[in-house]
Amino acid sequence: MSTTFGSPRPDAAAYMMRAAASAAGRSYKQELIQLLDVQLGQTALDVGCGPGTDLPTLAERVGVSGTVIGVDRDPVMLAEARRRTSELPAVQIREADVHALPVEPGTVDRAKIDRVLMHVNDPAAVLEQLHLATRPGARIGLAEPDWDTLVVDAEDLDTSRAFTRYTASEVVRHATIGRSLARYAQQAGFTIETVRATTPVFLDFQDADHTLGLGRNMQQAVQDGYIAEVRGRRWFTSLFEKPFFASFTLVTVICSR
Template sequence: MTVDENRRMVDVYRNLAGKYDIVSNRLYVVGQRTMAYKHLAVQQLDLKPGDTVVDAGCGTGHNLPLLSKAVGPTGRVIGVDLTDAMLARADDRVRQHGLTNVTLQEADLTRFVFPKDTAGIIACFSLTLIREFGTVIQHGFDALAPGGRFVALDYKLPRWWPNFAVPAIGPMVAPFGGTLEMVRRKPFEEVARHAETMRMLERYFGWVYVAVGVAGDRSTV
């Protein structure tokens, strides 16, 4: 991300951090089941005890207890986020749940170095906010162990939504730092490009997707 874009997103999420969970929960009023989608995404990682998993754009840490339980006390969970205020909320969650196998790191995901032979990477509603999401996905697959999974949970335009109605989405994404340009981004295509196999699960009438990419053996690439 550019310096200006980083600064803008940090400002947005510093202001949003204290009320992020409340704002997110309001989406339930319009039928979205955000935590159900996150549970589904975590399940698709197919984590085992002792695995290392990265939560790329962990926000306030909703996924961290789920990931911690999945990898067990011998596993490792790394939560990464751009914004210090969001990580502070995540740290509160880590402490409240007594998660001893979780570490948090403040970093731009486009520059973050994923640990080698990582078993899983999950990105929930974070990739479309990053102009260079392809760089994040490529670096993630470069670090995944063979058979490891990159799971992206995000929004997309459903096939049935007309182009003339795209501007109507602006007010809905603006509180989360979204723009109309971001609405048209398709990280799932990049997951498919790097994965040996990929499948898509759609929810909320096609607005929400979970892309599950399985890494091949990149030592021969």
Template sequence: MDADTFVARLDVMQALDSFRVYKQETFELMGLKPGMHIADIGCGPGDDLGKLALQVVPGGSAVGFDLSEAMLEEARRRHADVLSLSFRNAPANELGVPARSFDAVRADRVLIHVPRPQEALKEMIRVTRPGGRIVVSEPDMPGCWVASSDYVLTGRIMQSIAESCVNPYLARDLYAMFHDVGLRDITFSMRSVSAFDPQSVNKILDFKSVLAGMHARKLFTDDEVTRWITEFEERGRTGRFVAGLPVMIVSGTTQD
């Protein structure tokens, strides 16, 4: 997928009310105050960090890290007017900044894409000061669903989408991971993101490509695909469409 399509997809998600609610919870868990130095790992186009940067002024700073130069270009373009905000190209597993650089560090919807996510969490801890906050939120990809009378086919479609992530089940492991790396004051919550507009969901999940890939592997017949798409569209037209995704939010404090 090209960067423009990916950014457009992130923008569709960012605009959903239920996304804003869970993201707000992740913001609050960081415990931000003016003067703090904070980081967002896998910041994408930087819209979350743009909001958070305003909470740490005066005196604070916010750094967004991402592996994709195209994302960082977009982030710099969108937030050129926020002086306390900067962006760096670095992989989550090796951020390339000194230990204890930040008071609070977050990652949202990133570790499911990162090889060796435990290493990335340890890197987040390394760059956080003792007693600082770490907040990670990840979608439970295999728990993603859309309303359809064909539960079996829908389950297979969702499984195929989940398997396109490096670590589809990571959200279920996050709580244990926070314990294993010795974080304290660990919190866990699970929120649901929901969407009622099939066009938005289609933009996010790109059913056309998913179905084409599954069809090429002969995982179902033409008739099954046609029936599934027809019902998807019909539910949209009649206001009977809904889709959901659980998101796990885990936070912890680094040892003093």
């Protein structure tokens, strides 16, 4: 197929930084940090910290007497996180798989996992690790999308629905983790305090194509024989010929140890 079928797959670090800088990204992240209620002198853990977009904010909250630990397994992400926090002595960057957190048991006061559980092998095991790492009274913030709720407006509603089904069944490992967050957290031993759902809205086609992978995921759906090429191209072309709308549900869970 032509490589012009939507925007190319972006660099992972650049993708995460752009998503975090978007209006939708800033909104839910600010709410997540606010609900996390990080205090001076605490130890805060960012599980799957990626390029470190949230580490400076956490460092500001814990102050010079606190500690921020960012954990990720991707060397490219970690290099960017180290660059971003090189002048922040409170921040420690640790390379590890989130299924085996490099943190002493019972030492973490605040922790967050943001759009990470949808990608891991075993979300329940990661939350069990987090329960082990946190101390009694700790507060934990979790945020994950539910890709089964993805909607893309198009006159060809059947193809839009087929695209969402493909995304949820083939593209994302745990596509419905958002709706299951509270259940997973409770099963790991946490007490649920707050559950919120927000709906990021995309009115700009280019922004949506980059963030939601409209073109590249449709191309993969066509290559996999899930959607016919003519049908997929007609649907994709129609998206930028008319006013655009797409959205999905993102779930935030605040819980305590």
